[in-house]
Amino acid sequence: xxxxxxxxxxxxxxxxxxIEEMIRxxxxxxxxxxxxxxxxxxxxxxxxxxxxxxWLKRSLPKFVYEIMELAYSVVAYRRLAxxxxxxxxxxxxxxxxxxxxxxxxxxxxxxxxMLLEVNAPxxxxxxxxxxxxxxxxxxxxxxxxxxxxxxxxxxxxxxGDIVASYGVPRERIVVIPxxxxxxxxxxxxxxxxxxxxxxxxxxxxxxxxxFVRDWHGLDKVISMIANDPPASSRHLLVVGDGxxxxxxxxxxxxxxxxxxxxxxxxxxxxxxxxxxAAFDIALQPAVVEYASxxxxxxxxxxxxxxxxxxxxxxxxxxxxxxNAVLFDPDAADGMAGAISKLTxxxxxxxxxxxxxxxxxxxxxxxxxxxxLRAVELFKRIPKHA
Numbered sequence: 001x002x003x004x005x006x007x008x009x010x011x012x013x014x015x016x017x018x019i020e021e022m023i024r025x026x027x028x029x030x031x032x033x034x035x036x037x038x039x040x041x042x043x044x045x046x047x048x049x050x051x052x053x054x055w056l057k058r059s060l061p062k063f064v065y066e067i068m069e070l071a072y073s074v075v076a077y078r079r080l081a082x083x084x085x086x087x088x089x090x091x092x093x094x095x096x097x098x099x100x101x102x103x104x105x106x107x108x109x110x111x112x113x114m115l116l117e118v119n120a121p122x123x124x125x126x127x128x129x130x131x132x133x134x135x136x137x138x139x140x141x142x143x144x145x146x147x148x149x150x151x152x153x154x155x156x157x158x159x160g161d162i163v164a165s166y167g168v169p170r171e172r173i174v175v176i177p178x179x180x181x182x183x184x185x186x187x188x189x190x191x192x193x194x195x196x197x198x199x200x201x202x203x204x205x206x207x208x209x210x211f212v213r214d215w216h217g218l219d220k221v222i223s224m225i226a227n228d229p230p231a232s233s234r235h236l237l238v239v240g241d242g243x244x245x246x247x248x249x250x251x252x253x254x255x256x257x258x259x260x261x262x263x264x265x266x267x268x269x270x271x272x273x274x275x276x277a278a279f280d281i282a283l284q285p286a287v288v289e290y291a292s293x294x295x296x297x298x299x300x301x302x303x304x305x306x307x308x309x310x311x312x313x314x315x316x317x318x319x320x321x322x323n324a325v326l327f328d329p330d331a332a333d334g335m336a337g338a339i340s341k342l343t344x345x346x347x348x349x350x351x352x353x354x355x356x357x358x359x360x361x362x363x364x365x366x367x368x369x370x371x372l373r374a375v376e377l378f379k380r381i382p383k384h385a
Contacts, residue, residue, distance in 0.1 A: 001031045001032070001375065001378065002031070002034065002088065002090045002091075003034070003089060003091055003092075003093055004034050004080065004083055004084065004087070004089035004093070004112070005019075005022075005023055005026075005036070005093050005094075006035075006036045006076070006080060006092065006095070006102070006103050007035075007037050007094065008037070008038060008072070008076065008097045008100055009095065010038045011054070014210070014294050015095075015119070017269065017294055018095075018119070018294070019095060022093075022370065023035065024181070024367070025181075025366075025367040025370065026374070026375070028368065028371075029368070029372065034087045036076070036079050036080050036083050038053075056068070062130075062132065062134075063134055066132065066138065067134070069100070070099040070137070073099065073100055073102040074102075076100065076103075077102040077105050077106060080092075080102060080103070084106065084112070090112075090113070090378070090383075091114065091381070092106060092107055092115070093114075093115050093117070094114065094115070094116050094149075095119070096119070096122070096145060096146075098122040098123060098142060099138065100141070101144055101145055104144065104145055107149075108148075112383075113381035113383055114150050114151075114381075115374055115378065116146065116149035116152050116153065117153045117155075117176075118146070118155070119154075119159075119291075119292075120290065121142070121159065121162045121290065123139050123141075123142040126138070146163055146166050147168055150172065150377075150381045151172050151173075151174055151377050151381070152172060152174070153174055153175070154176075155176065155177050155291070156175060156290055156313040156316055157175050157312070158289060158312050158313045158316075159175075159292075159313075160173045160175050162290060174373070174377060175316075176373055176374070177292045177297075177316070177365060178292040178294050178296075178297055179369065179370050180297045180298060180300075180360065180365065180366055180367065181366070182301070182368070184270065184272075184273055185273050185298070185302055187273075188273040188274060188277040188302055189274060189277050190277070191277060191278060191279075191280065194274055194277035195278045198237070198275070200278055203234070203235040204233050204234050204235065204280045204343055205235050205237050205278050205279050205281070206236050206280070206283055207236075207238075207276060207278065207280075207281070207282050207283060207304075208237070208282075209239040209240055209276060210239075210242075210293075210295050211240055211241065212241065212243070212248070213243060213244050214244045214247070215286055216244065216285050217286050217335060218236070218238065218285065219244075219251055220336060221236055221283065221285070221336075222248060222257070222261060224336045225260055226255035234343060236262070237275070237278065238261075238262065238263045239272065239275045239276065240263075240264065240265075240267075241265050241266045248263075249261070249263065273298070276299065276302050276304065279302075280304075280342075281306075282305065282307070283307060283308075284306060284307065284309075285307075286329070287308070287309065287313070289311060289313060290313055292313065296308070296318075297365055299356065300317075300323070300357065300359050300360050300365065301360050302357070303353045303354060303356055303357035304356060305324075305325070305342050305348070305349040305350075305353045306323070306324040306325070306352065306356055307324065307325050307326070307327065307335065307342060308324055309327060309328075309329035309335075310328060311329060314326070317363065322352065323355040323356040323359045324352055324356065325338045325342055325348070325352060
């Protein structure tokens with residue numbers, strides 16, 4: 001099968017992991033994948049932002065930037081149409097973005113079966129966090145794209161409910177959560193060896209991966225460690241970077257526990273497993289209510305004892321007391337209580353960690369399985385002359 005893969009993502013972050021892994025998995029299954037994307041996307045290093053685009057977004061009036069986004073669809077459509085003429089693809093797979101109807105235009109012009117992967121309700125997300133000037137146009141754009149695709153693939157059922165609220169029939173909504181590349185985690189070291197390699201032997205390692213923001217609540221973890229008795233061996237290892245890092249380091253300094261908090265900074269994707277392998281307790285301290293966090297699947301794949309908030313999107317994957325310990329996100333001491341529960345009970349850590357590892361196979365949470373699901377959906381879509 002020839003698959004035309006379209007996205008508008010320029011930054012090399014968690015979004016791009018999903019893109020790269022799906023393309024890789026489809027190609028490993030023997031399909032030809034033709035990628036149409038912004039030119040800079042392939043050349044940026046992991047952890048980089050969107051460069052000039054990010055600068056324009058910060059600098060221009062919102063309505064000007066939003067008009068430019070919509071205008072880019074004309075450029076994207078021309079690139080897509082050129083790819084269709086050159087490669088004659090069988091279908092179109094698109095990663096959804098706001099103000100991007102180009103894929104729908106192409107689908108209708110060339111009668112291509114189309115899957116639309118949706119990772120966030122971007123109209124709602126940008127309205128909440130960034131603000132939108134052209135709200136009516138933005139909401140129309142989202143509804144138009146979601147309703148016109150043959151199948152919409154949200155990453156959680158919570159997100160699927162939002163898609164359905166736009167009038168997309170339930171039978172055209174197929175939830176496909178994020179996954180892992182099994183080969184990246186098969187050679188990870190055992191926990192003790194991973195700790196020793198990082199100079200953390202003898203510690204109970206509380207670990208977090210990703211882009212650290214204030215709302216993750218890692219300041220609470222640092223405060224908890226500061227209140228531990230002198231003999232405690234709990235150590236926070238943050239694998240990643242982010243805007244909250246400086247404040248967290250300053251907090252650790254002020255509490256005189258800087259030696260018990262480590263930050264790796266940005267690391268390459270291939271290095272993640274050897275750091276996560278050192279975790280005794282894997283932290284998913286807060287998460288957007290509709291998200292399918294990549295770190296969660298990495299924690300599962302490496303058999304880590306996970307703590308996370310008891311909220312519907314995570315509970316699509318996690319079950320309290322089985323493959324995780326969940327806490328009430330509204331309780332002030334909820335996360336600390338969950339961490340302390342696991343810290344004091346090695347048998348519980350082992351049991352939920354073993355069940356976490358099994359979850360990957362039981363729920364088929366790999367990029368390969370996601371690619372297989374996508375291909376099967378393509379086969380269901382009739383292509384009319």
